[in-house]
Amino acid sequence: MAEENFDWMAAANKKAKGKRPEYFDDPEDERMLSILMAVVGEVSVLRERMDTVERLLEAKGSINRADIESYTPDKQAAYERGAMIREYIYRVMRGPHQMVQELEQSEPPVEEVSRELKEI
């Protein structure tokens, strides 16, 4: 038996041994991004749960929690839910996604365009 004091929630958060690389100039940003990404993940979880509830209600009219826990999407529903998650990811990741487009286009600063328009 797990002992009384085995706190699995705390244990789940155990840090992996090995110095964590720093990606940002300010260490606070590392923490902020980790919180933000956890929330991004949890919002996706909520959406998927809502989708389960909606599908079950549509099919059965009334449901209980056990129905939600045991719900297994069929192939079509699984695909639709995958597409829903994908759409969600593209929406929240717009910033980094646009960084890729920016790299593709290598655009001049708008200030430069502004100077140009003044002259034409």
Added chain:
Amino acid sequence: MSTTPTEQKLDVAPPYNAVARHGVSPEPSHDEIARFDFLANFNKFLSGALGPGNKLAYDRRVLPAFLKEHGREPQDRFEIRRAMNKDPFHKFWSALKRNSMEMRQQNGRSMVLRQIDELNARARQFNEGRDTLELNPEIDVPRYQSAVDIHCMPGSYHGEELPGDVSAGANYDCGIFATTAGGLGALSDGGGQALVEWIKKERPGWEPRRVLDIGTTVGHNIVPLALAFPNTEFIAIDTAAPILRYAHARAQSLGATNITFIQANAEDLSRWDDGTFDWVQTTMFLHETSGKALPRIIAEGYRVLADGGLMFHLEQPEYSDAMPLYEQFIRDWDAFNNNEPFWSSMHALDMKTVMVEAGFDRAELFESGVRAVVDTDIFPEAATGDDEDHGRAAYWHAYGAWKNSDQMQHAAE
């Protein structure tokens, strides 16, 4: 012509529901499934939609700046890494990816640890009193396993949350779905399935007497072989007890009762006589050893391999001189960002030379590409090329050799 949104088939990850259950699978709640669904699709996004940005950043600004500053091309992947680590896009991409890895661990551990008593009890049912599981507490954890927690897996393979527990195995087993976006198939055994297909084509009708799997972890890639060769005796070794408890229970529940799991260090196989095995293999293992341990393991493997027997190693591709430095750099991401401290040196090794030094004749060696075999109705085929998730793609490089096959053939003639 492009298709309209309604007729398009989007590239989405399969749902975690599609993962097959066995006797010691953690039971996921609705939301735990949803967490892995998110991560699987997020990883696809990181490699597919954002990944190409790294190369763009390199070509468009990092390389030109490097050329300007140094007046020459970068000499190796390390110089590229140091330059790329200052690039805002690569930094942000790396931070996202690191978070995805950390979330995978947290999500897997929270699912496993909340049901740890139940999992340990189920494992005991499969393990207690069986002579197919041999744990040897005197086996030390090698330094290359304890220096850092490999792939950011808290507690690594050998860590125990409670005495006698299997959580390390259960966490490893459940989360590999998320990091590979389902690319390894329903039982995460696409590599082992591919081995079965490969050998049946390569040597139709051949049946090895005894097979050794080194660094088996939870036995993902040995169980398919054991099921395909039910009359063969399989020995699967690992240094980590928690992993082996889980592996044994998992294999038993899947009907692979012809595998004996033994806690042993592959650097010392002295308990087995020369020529004991017809097949000695490692799968995705060698990159987690060390500079001195790797050749020792290959040499020991050579010694216990019988004449006419097969040595086989599956790994990510090696960094040959022909591989562009940028590709070497991006393949190295896990080494420094996902706690794989031997990864970079291992992939720069010339495995063929290591195998020759262990005793093989150069002419006996072969190489081959191996793609995970999965049920493609549900699971994706491994993406290679621009979309590849380097380090995790379910497409491997095989280094193999048939020991003294030339002599055997001459003797038969």
